[in-house]
Amino acid sequence: MAEFSAEIYQNEFLPDGGTDVHAIMSITCSGAGAAGEAEGDEAAEIVIVDTSGSMAGDKIVAAQRAAAVAVDQIRDGTWFAIIAGTDGADRAFPYPNAVAPMVRMEPGARAAARQAVSRLVAGGGTAIGSWLRLATQLFSTVPQATQRHAILLTDGKNQSETDEALQAGIRQAKGVFQCDCRGVGADWDVGELRGVAQALLGTVDLIPDPAAMERAFADLMQQAMGRGVAQAQLRVWAPQGAQVLFVRQVSPQVEDLTPRRSDLNALTSAFPTGAWGDETRDYHVAVRLAAKPIGAEQLAARVMLAVRDEVVAQGLVKALWSSDDTLTTRINPAVAHYTGQAELADAIQEGLAAKAAGDEATATTKLGRAVQLAEATGNEEATSRLRKVVDIDDAGTGTVRLKRGVDKLDEMALDTSSTKTTRVKK
Amino acid sequence: MSDPQAPPVEAAAAPATDAGPPGGSGPSSEASPPPHAAPPDDGAPPAAPPAVACPSCGTPTGSGERFCENCGVELTGAAPVAEEPDDPDAAPIELTRRRPPPGPPRAPGVVVDSPDLDLRPTTCGSCSGTIADDGYCTQCGTPAARPRDHFREEPADWVAAVCDKGIRHARNEDAVALAARPEPGSFAVLVVCDGVSSAPASDVASLAAARAARDVLAAPATSPPLTPEELLARSADAANAAATQVASTVQGPNPPSCTFVAALVDRDPDGAGVGTTAVVAWIGDSRAYWFPDAGPPVQLSTDDSWAAEAMAHGLSRAEAEKLPQAHAITRWLGADSPPGPPRTVVVDVSADGWLLVCSDGLWNYCSAPEDLGVLLATTAARVGPSPAPLAEALTAWANEQGGQDNISVALARCGGRPPG
Numbered sequence: 001m002a003e004f005s006a007e008i009y010q011n012e013f014l015p016d017g018g019t020d021v022h023a024i025m026s027i028t029c030s031g032a033g034a035a036g037e038a039e040g041d042e043a044a045e046i047v048i049v050d051t052s053g054s055m056a057g058d059k060i061v062a063a064q065r066a067a068a069v070a071v072d073q074i075r076d077g078t079w080f081a082i083i084a085g086t087d088g089a090d091r092a093f094p095y096p097n098a099v100a101p102m103v104r105m106e107p108g109a110r111a112a113a114r115q116a117v118s119r120l121v122a123g124g125g126t127a128i129g130s131w132l133r134l135a136t137q138l139f140s141t142v143p144q145a146t147q148r149h150a151i152l153l154t155d156g157k158n159q160s161e162t163d164e165a166l167q168a169g170i171r172q173a174k175g176v177f178q179c180d181c182r183g184v185g186a187d188w189d190v191g192e193l194r195g196v197a198q199a200l201l202g203t204v205d206l207i208p209d210p211a212a213m214e215r216a217f218a219d220l221m222q223q224a225m226g227r228g229v230a231q232a233q234l235r236v237w238a239p240q241g242a243q244v245l246f247v248r249q250v251s252p253q254v255e256d257l258t259p260r261r262s263d264l265n266a267l268t269s270a271f272p273t274g275a276w277g278d279e280t281r282d283y284h285v286a287v288r289l290a291a292k293p294i295g296a297e298q299l300a301a302r303v304m305l306a307v308r309d310e311v312v313a314q315g316l317v318k319a320l321w322s323s324d325d326t327l328t329t330r331i332n333p334a335v336a337h338y339t340g341q342a343e344l345a346d347a348i349q350e351g352l353a354a355k356a357a358g359d360e361a362t363a364t365t366k367l368g369r370a371v372q373l374a375e376a377t378g379n380e381e382a383t384s385r386l387r388k389v390v391d392i393d394d395a396g397t398g399t400v401r402l403k404r405g406v407d408k409l410d411e412m413a414l415d416t417s418s419t420k421t422t423r424v425k426k
Numbered sequence: 427m428s429d430p431q432a433p434p435v436e437a438a439a440a441p442a443t444d445a446g447p448p449g450g451s452g453p454s455s456e457a458s459p460p461p462h463a464a465p466p467d468d469g470a471p472p473a474a475p476p477a478v479a480c481p482s483c484g485t486p487t488g489s490g491e492r493f494c495e496n497c498g499v500e501l502t503g504a505a506p507v508a509e510e511p512d513d514p515d516a517a518p519i520e521l522t523r524r525r526p527p528p529g530p531p532r533a534p535g536v537v538v539d540s541p542d543l544d545l546r547p548t549t550c551g552s553c554s555g556t557i558a559d560d561g562y563c564t565q566c567g568t569p570a571a572r573p574r575d576h577f578r579e580e581p582a583d584w585v586a587a588v589c590d591k592g593i594r595h596a597r598n599e600d601a602v603a604l605a606a607r608p609e610p611g612s613f614a615v616l617v618v619c620d621g622v623s624s625a626p627a628s629d630v631a632s633l634a635a636a637r638a639a640r641d642v643l644a645a646p647a648t649s650p651p652l653t654p655e656e657l658l659a660r661s662a663d664a665a666n667a668a669a670t671q672v673a674s675t676v677q678g679p680n681p682p683s684c685t686f687v688a689a690l691v692d693r694d695p696d697g698a699g700v701g702t703t704a705v706v707a708w709i710g711d712s713r714a715y716w717f718p719d720a721g722p723p724v725q726l727s728t729d730d731s732w733a734a735e736a737m738a739h740g741l742s743r744a745e746a747e748k749l750p751q752a753h754a755i756t757r758w759l760g761a762d763s764p765p766g767p768p769r770t771v772v773v774d775v776s777a778d779g780w781l782l783v784c785s786d787g788l789w790n791y792c793s794a795p796e797d798l799g800v801l802l803a804t805t806a807a808r809v810g811p812s813p814a815p816l817a818e819a820l821t822a823w824a825n826e827q828g829g830q831d832n833i834s835v836a837l838a839r840c841g842g843r844p845p846g
Contacts, residue, residue, distance in 0.1 A: 239567030240553075267565070295593040295829070299567035302560070316560055323594065 002032045002229045002276070004305055006313035009334035009424075012320050013327040017291045021300040023317040024250065024334040028280040033228030035147055035275070036078055041230050044079035044102065044145035045221070046135050046177070047071065049092075049120060050154040051084040056122040059155055059184060062210035066217040067117040070151060071110060073221035078105045079142045082116060085152075086124030087160035089134035092116050101141045125160030128152070128196065129169025136173045147230035147275050148177035151220050152196070153213070156187045166192070170199045178202050178274045180220050183416075184210060186408040190415045201260075201274040203253065206416045208409050227275035229307055234271040235264060236285060237302040243288040244301070247271060250338040251282035253419045254345045273305075282423070284338050285317060294323050334424045337377055341421040344373040344382060348418035352389075352411060355402065364390075364402055372398030379422045385414040530641040535607045537581040538644060540637065543573045574598050574629070578814065582606035585614045586814035587836035588821045592787055593829030599623055599684070600785050600832035601633040603640035611702050611775075614691040615643040616836040618712050619665065620785040622683040622758060631672040631682035635665035635759055639688050654690050658707035659767040661688055666759045673761035683760030685710025686768065687727060689783050691775060691838055701776035702840060707768035710755045711786055712834070715795055718779035719841070723799035726771050730757035743794060753786070778841030780806075787833035788824050813837040 010023035036043030047070050049063050067082060074080050079102045082093040090096065093116035094103050103109050131152065139148045158166055173179070179200035181193045184207040197204040207216050234257070238244050247269075249255040257271040264270045273281070287300045301317040322328055351366030367390050374382040375395040383395070388410035390400040532538065547570055548557050555565030562569050575591040575598050585606040591598035599621030607613040619636040621628030639661035652660065665686050673681035687708040694701070704726075706714040711729040728734055733752035737743060746752060757764055775781055780802060792798045802816075805823065809815045817835040824833045 239563075240565050242567075297569050299560075299562035299569070302558075302562075314560070316562070320596070 002038070002307070002312075003030050004028065004307075004313035005030075006303070006305065006315045008303070008315040008317060009332050010317055011327075011330050011332045011335070012318040013322045013324070013330070014291075014319055015325075015328040016294055016321065016323060018321065018328065019288050019291050020245070020286060021289065021317060021319050022284065022286045022332070022335045022339075023301070023303070023315075024282055024284055024332070024338055025303045025315045025317075026251075026280060026282045026334075027305055027313055029229060029232075029276045030278050032226070032277045034075060035149075035225050035227050035230075036075065036145075037228050038230070041147060041228075042077075042079065042142070042145045043075070043147040043225075043230075044139055044142050044149070044177075045074050045224065046081050046083060046102075046138060046150040047217075048083045048085055048089075048131050048135060048150055048152040050086075050126060050156070051120050051122050051124070052086050052126045052156060053123050054126075054156050054187065058210045060120060060122040062184075062213045063153060064117050064120055066153070066213035067120070068114050069214050070217040070221040071113045071117065073218060073225055074105045074110075075225050076105050076107075078225075079103070079145050080105055080109075080113070081138050082113060083131055083134055083138075084120055085126070085128070085131040085154070087127045087130070088124075089127075089131045091134065091138070092120060101138050126154060126156050126158055127161035127165070128154060128158050128192075129161050129166040132169035132173045132179075132196070135179075136169075136176050139177050147227065149224045149227075149275065150177055150179045151217060151224075152179050152181045153184060153207075153217075154181070154188050154193065155184045157189045158192055166196075170196055174199050175272070180204075180224075182207050182213075182216055182220070183412075184208075184213060186412060190412055194416075198255065198259075201272060204416055206409070206412050208413065223277065224275075226277040229276040231307070232273050232276050232312075233306045234273050234283065235268055235302075235304040235306055235311070236271075237268045237304070238287050239289070239299060240267065241290055242300065244269060245286040245288055246284070247286075248284045248342060249273075249281060250284045250341060251280070251421050251423055254342050254421055255419065257283075270306075282334075282338065284335070284342070287317065289319055292319075292321050294321050296321050337424045338421070340373050340377045341379065344370055344377065344379065345418045345421075347373060348382070348386070348414060352415050352418075355411075360402060364400060367402070368398035368400040370398075371395050371400050377422065381417065381420065381422070385410070385417055389414055530644075531646055532605070532644050533613075533646045536605050536613065536644045537608065538605045538640070539579050539581040540603065541573060541577050541579070543577060543633070545573055546570050572598075574633075578817070579604040580814050582608045582610075582614070584610040584813060584839040585616070585837070586812075586817050587616065587618075587783075587834065588814075588817040590787075590821045590825070590829075590833045592832050593825055595623065595832055597629055598832050599629040599632055600787060600834040601629075601636040601684075602834050602836050603636040604836060605640055605644035606838075611691070611840050611842065612693050614838045615640055615688070616691075616781070616783040616838060617643070617661075617665075617686075617688045618783050618785055618834045618836055619687075619759070620685040620710070620712050620787075620832065620834065622680075622685075622755075622760075625680035625682045625760070626678050627672055627676045627682040628684055630675075631669040631760060632684035634668035634672055635684055635686060638668035639665040639686065643688065643690055654692065654703075654705035654772075655707070655770050658688055658690060658705060658770055662686055662707060662709060662759070662768045666763060669759045670761045670763075681761035683758045683763065685712040685755060685785070686759050687712040687714055687783055688768075689714050689781060689836075689838070691781065691840065701774060703772055704775045704781055704838075704840070705770055705772050706783075707770045709757045709759060709763075709768045711753065713784055713786075713789055715782045715784075715798060716773050716775065716779060717782065717795075717799045717802055718777050721777065721779070723795035724773070725795045726773055728769070729755075730769075731755050747793060775838075775840040781838040781840055783834075783836040785832065785834040787829075787831035788820060788835055790831065791824055791827040811839070813839055 007026045081102045084090045084092040093113045180202040181197045181204045194204045247257045260271045298319045300319045303315045304311045305313040347370035355363035393399040550563035552568040553566040555563045557570045580586040587602040589602045601619045603617045605615040617636045617639045619632040621632035642661040642664045689706045691704045706726045708727040711731040714726040716724045732754040733746040736746040805819045809819045820835045
């Protein structure tokens with residue numbers, strides 16, 4: 001049985017006239033079990049492989065091997081299918097002439113799927129929106145599957161359809177399944193794929209070399225199979241008259257949850273968080289209250305996690321107005337850390353965007369700030385990725401120089417990993 | 427958010443009033459007692475009511491008595507004494523029904539009006555929304571009012587106290603406990619204890635201490651009777667024991683501690699016809715003052731504090747109270763308290779006037795008796811001569827000055843005539 005626990009980190013003391021309350025809520029799930037294991041739950045998986053012309057050669061061979069490995073990881077009983085994506089989308093397994101659009105995994109199906117995968121050929125364009133549409137359609141044939149997830153691999157830009165078509169495909173898929181996206185090589189667009197991942201509650205990452213594909217797919221599918229809680233919903237209650245400034249996931253990735261917001265009632269908003277395995281996720285909530293007199297206390301927010309409409313974890317974010325400077329001027333270390341990490345992610349993305357646009361001055365400033373933040377928050381991974389793109393003169397002041405002749409892959413690696421955060425050092 | 431774990435008090439619902447058996451003009455609040463034993467159902471004539479042991483003091487009382495001869499508690503549902511039945515063939519003694527254990531015994535006619543501070547409202551005081559299980563309103567987020575943050579005791583119309591959290595502190599570590607007989611100037615107990623905020627659970631300790639002391643002072647007279655000073659020393663012991671017991675439930679280097687001040691007002695205590703006296707005992711820097719309508723105001727207690735020691739060494743009050751360690755107390759109640767009985771002082775309160783017992787949450791803003799006397803008089807002129815609104819008004823005044831500490835104000839209107 002999955003168990004959830006929650007902790008709040010905040011400074012609840014506001015000065016006279018203070019209005020903004022920040023808190024980090026850390027939620028840990030344990031005992032989640034495997035996907036589809038819990039009573040009433042069934043899982044469904046789709047592997048979407050780019051089989052466009054550019055995949056010919058090493059890449060398609062590696063993709064075949066990676067898809068096979070992914071199929072191996074899928075637990076018996078899980079509904080699954082494989083999609084070959086080009087400027088349209090074809091169902092590679094179950095075979096196009098099969099009666100059932102998706103089948104449950106079992107040894108026979110696994111063997112047949114591996115066969116199908118070995119026959120994937122490269123040729124055609126790239127229209128990710130159509131791949132998403134087909135996946136949405138397939139998932140809709142298994143309404144009993146409470147947990148729906150896909151892995152999507154591409155190697156290039158979405159050239160074969162308009163951006164509207166891509167966005168339409170994303171919109172259809174939203175709320176239907178979660179999708180983890182991977183781009184292999186240097187020819188795909190990080191922003192494009194990030195848009196898919198963000199909307200579909202998934203992650204985006206770079207696979208620099210085809211040889212790394214198998215490992216990436218195995219890890220992704222294993223992780224998906226380890227998520228025994230099909231859906232959890234983050235809920236934020238704020239009192240009458242208060243304004244929720246933002247709700248962000250801050251660990252393991254920075255993700256602004258505002259685009260996912262729906263309203264449960266006048267005071268409570270809800271944010272889907274997808275499936276959970278045994279893991280910890282941290283959220284940053286900021287609420288603006290009307291200032292109250294010194295000595296007053298108010299609950300700024302109730303932050304809850306709900307599974308199947310039942311609240312399984314709750315944290316209280318408090319506000320206490322005080323005239324004691326030693327209390328009101330403190331910043332909670334967790335809040336400070338994650339505020340810095342969020343700023344780091346923004347600085348990296350903005351710096352890279354400026355560089356791509358030819359604005360070297362802005363790029364230098366932003367990436368310099370990123371170096372400074374990475375150093376201050378102890379994010380060594382970010383620092384080492386930044387070093388591939390800039391020469392660091394002084395990390396403390398953020399003085400950097402843009403490198404010449406940066407490997408595109410290094411830039412993309414920095415971009416895709418920009419949202420990865422480190423946890424607060426205790 | 428935590429509630430002080432108050433020791434069980436006789437009130438189960440707030441506010442409760444209990445009284446000892448009628449003496450003078452005291453009301454009786456108990457229903458008529460049930461039969462002490464069920465009649466035997468074998469058709470034999472009913473046996474005589476058995477002798478019973480008093481549930482309070484254990485003294486066996488002759489059969490048919492309604493009140494204990496020793497301590498005066500009303501005998502209801504008391505346990506029968508195991509005795510040889512006179513008639514070996516008589517039916518065995520049975521209890522009819524269980525009653526909840528009675529509260530601490532009170533001297534005849536003494537009234538106690540202690541609110542249940544553990545009660546939590548379910549409706550928000552700010553917006554009338556519902557209070558959730560987490561203690562906050564589901565609409566506006568205001569925390570449920572904690573009774574301890576502001577409470578009152580009013581055992582008679584001439585004695586009242588208000589106890590308030592103040593503004594700056596997050597919890598109320600002050601406590602008051604009162605008792606009185608209804609007739610003005612006849613008998614009153616006023617106890618104030620101020621918890622030391624650097625020690626955890628001092629709020630639990632101060633409430634337990636104040637109520638324990640009050641219970642000793644409001645108890646029936648012992649045999650042979652004690653002098654007021656001895657009684658006050660005993661009440662301080664009981665308060666100290668209660669505070670020390672709280673220490674056994676908490677961790678930390680500083681055990682829970684509090685101050686103590688108690689005033690015992692009694693008309694004609696020894697039957698010697700000397701008029702009404704007040705005997706005041708104290709440990710720490712909570713104070714008692716006497717403000718006669720006609721006559722100079724007096725601070726009755728002398729703080730056990732650094733500032734008071736400085737004044738004893740010649741500094742003026744103003745200089746002494748500005749010293750950085752001015753408020754460090756040299757005596758207190760609690761697990762590591764310095765031993766010894768409280769200091770006491772006796773004052774004649776037969777004349778018309780106000781007896782004030784208070785914590786430093788009030789006197790820090792108005793320390794000299796002359797200034798406090800003026801404040802009292804002008805406030806009474808504004809809100810009237812009754813102690814309860816006067817105590818509320820003085821508390822509000824202290825909050826207007828900043829409310830830097832918890833505030834306790836206990837007042838007894840002495841003499842025969844109301845002020846003005």
